Amino acid sequence: MDSNPDAYSLQPENVIAVPPWTGDPNDTYLVDIIPFLEGIGLLLSDVQDIRPVVKEFKGKNVPEFYLEWEEQWKKKHQMEWEKAKPKKEGLARFVSLIGGSQQEQIMPQYQQALLHRQMVHNELIEHYKSVKDKGPELQRAIDDYEKKFQESMKKQKITHWDLLTKLDYLTNFKLSIQGPPQIPFPQPDQQPPQSQ
Known part of the structure; x- marks a missing residue:
C-alpha cells in the first residue's frame, strides 16, 4: 500500500x-481498508499468488469494492459447498429437516473463515476506538513528560562546551597524575624478549 506512484513504479502489480x-x-x-486487508489475509490464505486478486481492485475505491468482492466470494463458496453436499432422499431428508444430523450442524469452512474475519475486525475496531477515546489523555501524558524533561535539562546547567572542557580537564588531570603512557622500547644492546 502506498500513495506515491514513484515508490511502486517498478512493481505496479504488487500495490494497492x-x-x-x-x-x-x-x-x-486506512481504517476503512482494514476489512480488505483482513479478508485477503484470512479468506485467501490458500492463494499462492495474490497479484491477480490485487488486479481486481486496481483503480477502484478499495473499501467499497471489497464489500462487493467478499459477498461474491461468499456466494461462490456457498454454491461449491451446496454442490459438494450429498443429496438426501426420502426418510434421510425428512430426518435432517426435523432434527438434523451432527454433520449438518457443522459450519462450512468458508463460513468459519468469514466469522473469523469478522471477529478479528471487531477486536481491531474496539482497540481503535479505545485508543481514539484515550487520545487526549495520552497527548496530555506526552506533553507532561516533555515539559518535565525540558525542566530537568534546564536544571542541569551544563552545556556541550562545559561537557567538553570538563572532559578535557579530567583527561589532563589524569595525565598529570600518572604521566604520559609509558611504552617500553628495547635498548639497542638488549634483545627482544623471546616468546616461550
Whole structure:
C-alpha cells in the first residue's frame, strides 16, 4: 500500500494505491481498508499468488469494492459447498429437516473463515476506538513528560562546551597524575624478549 506512484513504479502489480493523507482528522481511509486487508489475509490464505486478486481492485475505491468482492466470494463458496453436499432422499431428508444430523450442524469452512474475519475486525475496531477515546489523555501524558524533561535539562546547567572542557580537564588531570603512557622500547644492546 502506498500513495506515491514513484515508490511502486517498478512493481505496479504488487500495490494497492491509496489516496495521500492531507492531515484531515476525519480521513478514515486506512481504517476503512482494514476489512480488505483482513479478508485477503484470512479468506485467501490458500492463494499462492495474490497479484491477480490485487488486479481486481486496481483503480477502484478499495473499501467499497471489497464489500462487493467478499459477498461474491461468499456466494461462490456457498454454491461449491451446496454442490459438494450429498443429496438426501426420502426418510434421510425428512430426518435432517426435523432434527438434523451432527454433520449438518457443522459450519462450512468458508463460513468459519468469514466469522473469523469478522471477529478479528471487531477486536481491531474496539482497540481503535479505545485508543481514539484515550487520545487526549495520552497527548496530555506526552506533553507532561516533555515539559518535565525540558525542566530537568534546564536544571542541569551544563552545556556541550562545559561537557567538553570538563572532559578535557579530567583527561589532563589524569595525565598529570600518572604521566604520559609509558611504552617500553628495547635498548639497542638488549634483545627482544623471546616468546616461550
